[in-house]
Amino acid sequence: MNVQFVGPEFFSFLGVEMIAGREILDQVADLGEFSQMRDQFPQIDGLSAVVNESALKVMNKSKEEALGAAVRVFTEENGQLFSNYKGNIVGVVNDYHTKDLRYPIVPTVFIPINDFKPEYLLVRSKQMDSSDLINQLADTWKSVEPIRPFEFSVLNDRILMQYEEQEKASFLIGLFSLISIVISGLGIYGLALFVADSKRKEVGIRKILGAGILSVQKMLLGEFLRPVLLGAIISLPLGYYLMNYWLKQFPEKLEPGIGIFLLTILISSLLMALTVSWRPFQASTVNPVETLERD
Incomplete structure (x- = not known):
């Protein structure tokens, strides 16, 4: 199992839920008795330990x-x-991630630091940008560890840094998607001009026979709706495959539901309709006599 040394009341400090028992407290009964084997190797007897839910499965x-x-x-x-290190389990903590979400939660036993010098100190503050606070932390660190230089970072920033690659990939995908939508919109608009002009006589005859503006627009928009739906039928299975392939790097992932794909079809259809609706509207409002007399 993975072993992690923690200070007293570590889980309440981080807000991690205890699902059974209690956490390690700052008392001799929990910290245990520290000694050295062969005058150099650490040994602790009578310590209190905490395990996570994943460790229960191993046990x-x-x-x-x-x-x-x-x-x-x-x-x-x-x-x-x-x-x-020997002792007894006093608590069970809820599983939580100690690394980024690409790594699974591993069975872990948490034991007290005792006589060891900590490598990290966790400090909660609402004024991390205060120079007075940083100076105070530096002075405190020197009193605990005078040799090792003082360095600090904000935990939230370190967590965000773990997902920089995903954020960059998301930005690039969004940028190229926007560019492709603009190019496609221009192409569809040009095609709308061509279709509306090539069908002006048909539109004129339909209006003479009593067709309304809505009926004419419906006919012209139908010319573009079919390729949009055809494109969706081709692209959505590929998108589903690529999405699942990308999610494989995460041990815990969401299953992409059908709703996101239906929403994609709806948005694509609305964008197409907004792009080409103006030209069919113009064609449907022209006097049919002028349309038939033009040629």
Whole structure:
């Protein structure tokens, strides 16, 4: 299992839900007794540990059965122990991601830092842009770790950095989609001009026979609706395949429902109608006598 060293009240600080038991507290009964094996390798006895839901599956226990169960975390090589931590489970925490969403949640046991020097300190503040706060944090860090230089980052910014590639890809896809829509719109508008001009006699005859403006527009728009639907039939299966292929990199993903594809067809049809509706409207309002006399 994955092992993570945490400070007291780590989960309440992050707002992670405990689904059974409690979290590690700042008391001797939870931190355990620290000692060294062979004068250099760490050992803790009597510590309190917390496991996540995924760890329960490995342990083959329910969350109630896990509470109080003995736990031992150690590293061993050639029969020699290089770390040895023993204690009991006092709580079960809800599964949550510690890496970006491309990585699955792994079974994890959380044990107290005890006598170790932390590599990171988490600080919650509403004024991360305050120079006074940064100076105060730097002074505090030097008192804890005088050798290692002070560096800081905002957790939300680090989380967003994990998805920079996806954001860039999303921007490029959106940009090229916009360009393709504009080019397609210009092509459809040009085609609308051609169709309306080539059917002016037919429109004139229909109007003489009593056809209304709405009927004529419906006839002309139908010329463009069919290729839009044909394009949707060809492109949507490909889009579904590419979307599922992209989602494979995430262990937890949403299944693309049919609604998004129906919405795509609806938006494409509306864009087509808005692009070409003006020219058919003009053709349907022309006096049919003038249309038939033109040639």
